[in-house]
Amino acid sequence: MRIIVTGGAGFIGSALVRHLVLERGANVLVIDKLTYAGNRASLRLCEGRTGFAFLQADIADGSRMRAAFSEFAPDAVMHLAAESHVDRSIAGAAPFIETNIVGTFRLLEAARAYRDTLAGKAKDAFRFLHVSTDEVFGSLGESGAFSEKTPYDPRSPYSASKAASDHLARAWWETYGLPTIVTNCSNNYGPYHFPEKLIPLIILNALEGRLLPVYGDGGHVRDWLFVEDHVRALVAALERGRPGETYAIGGRSERRNLAVVEAVCDILDGLVPDGDGTRRRLITFVADRPGHDRRYAIDASKIERELGWRPRESFEGGIAQTVRWYLDNEWWWRPLRQGVYDGERLGLLSGHAASRSASSRSASSRPTEGEG
Numbered sequence: 001m002r003i004i005v006t007g008g009a010g011f012i013g014s015a016l017v018r019h020l021v022l023e024r025g026a027n028v029l030v031i032d033k034l035t036y037a038g039n040r041a042s043l044r045l046c047e048g049r050t051g052f053a054f055l056q057a058d059i060a061d062g063s064r065m066r067a068a069f070s071e072f073a074p075d076a077v078m079h080l081a082a083e084s085h086v087d088r089s090i091a092g093a094a095p096f097i098e099t100n101i102v103g104t105f106r107l108l109e110a111a112r113a114y115r116d117t118l119a120g121k122a123k124d125a126f127r128f129l130h131v132s133t134d135e136v137f138g139s140l141g142e143s144g145a146f147s148e149k150t151p152y153d154p155r156s157p158y159s160a161s162k163a164a165s166d167h168l169a170r171a172w173w174e175t176y177g178l179p180t181i182v183t184n185c186s187n188n189y190g191p192y193h194f195p196e197k198l199i200p201l202i203i204l205n206a207l208e209g210r211l212l213p214v215y216g217d218g219g220h221v222r223d224w225l226f227v228e229d230h231v232r233a234l235v236a237a238l239e240r241g242r243p244g245e246t247y248a249i250g251g252r253s254e255r256r257n258l259a260v261v262e263a264v265c266d267i268l269d270g271l272v273p274d275g276d277g278t279r280r281r282l283i284t285f286v287a288d289r290p291g292h293d294r295r296y297a298i299d300a301s302k303i304e305r306e307l308g309w310r311p312r313e314s315f316e317g318g319i320a321q322t323v324r325w326y327l328d329n330e331w332w333w334r335p336l337r338q339g340v341y342d343g344e345r346l347g348l349l350s351g352h353a354a355s356r357s358a359s360s361r362s363a364s365s366r367p368t369e370g371e372g
């Protein structure tokens with residue numbers, strides 16, 4: 001297959017590209033703007049391989065997208081390019097509107113124009129997979145789970161922009177017959193995760209003996225999925241999903257944020273003890289994120305039933321693998337910590353800045369957890 005992967009230099013996109021190129025022998029054109037979150041080092045294993053090509057471009061640049069489609073002649077698009085960090089969306093929403101909404105619109109239009117040049121089987125088989133998040137559904141109470149039938153209720157600029165792009169993808173199917181498929185996935189974790197997000201941030205801070213900031217009371221619940229399981233779900237949705245359909249993807253691994261941070265501390269203590277006792281001593285509660293959704297959980301029974309997908313990795317296995325990967329791959333994360341994101345707190349509004357305790361005050365200017 002010939003597949004355009006947008007956002008292929010990001011966390012999930014690069015895992016997808018490594019899978020497609022190295023394990024499935026697909027022809028892949030990565031389209032990526034290389035924002036702060038894009039990193040060609042994440043594609044090092046693919047560089048120079050037959051079937052791998054890279055185009056640095058903005059998905060919101062309609063004429064470049066149209067040219068890329070006609071030159072590469074894809075069978076499918078897997079659209080992951082996005083601004084993805086909730087805290088950054090609170091600090092400044094403009095790039096989220098530009099990329100997630102306008103960029104998706106331009107990409108849909110380029111795909112539609114290209115597909116109109118096809119005929120017969122090639123036209124019927126063309127697919128546009130739009131990769132989205134469970135955050136579009138809002139926040140859950142103590143029980144229940146999001147499914148494909150859950151009404152949209154986004155709360156942050158990030159999730160609102162993703163919700164808008166989901167609606168565009170669906171409308172392009174209903175209105176123009178462009179065969180779009182939408183996936184809404186829970187929180188991912190794994191190797192090559194940009195260290196502004198909770199798990200890599202905690203791993204690296206803990207390694208350096210820095211404070212481990214946890215928002216609010218640490219009781220926010222996320223459903224964690226190992227990134228390679230997400231990648232297999234995306235390929236299943238592309239190959240076997242039905243156009244116009246949505247698939248909710250999740251790991252059935254709900255964890256409170258505090259439990260996730262404690263798990264990272266315990267694994268690091270086992271692998272690289274620092275001689276000062278457990279790293280749990282570094283955990284510090286800081287002011288909560290404005291509008292922080294309390295709980296997400298996914299009912300993934302549709303994709304399990306219809307496409308035969310199931311996560312292979314348990315949370316315990318995946319988190320241990322992830323911690324070991326960061327220990328073994330300082331070449332990847334060190335330049336990011338030093339040159340791209342040094343860990344300042346993002347997304348606090350005035351009035352929210354006060355920390356919850358004396359000890360947390362010293363942590364509030366430190367890196368913070370992220371999701372998305």
Ligand code: NAD
Nearest residue numbers: 007009010011012033034035037038058059081082188372
């Ligand atoms: P990421 O921030 O790690 O990567 C995003 C990539 O998109 C980067 O390589 C960046 O350079 C690129 N990009 C940004 N703006 C662009 C533009 N205008 N044109 C071209 N490229 C651009 O994000 P991620 O965590 O890998 O997420 C990928 C997708 O999956 C996103 O659409 C996100 O909403 C969705 N998603 C993420 C999660 C998660 O837990 N990380 C969960 C569910 C869904």
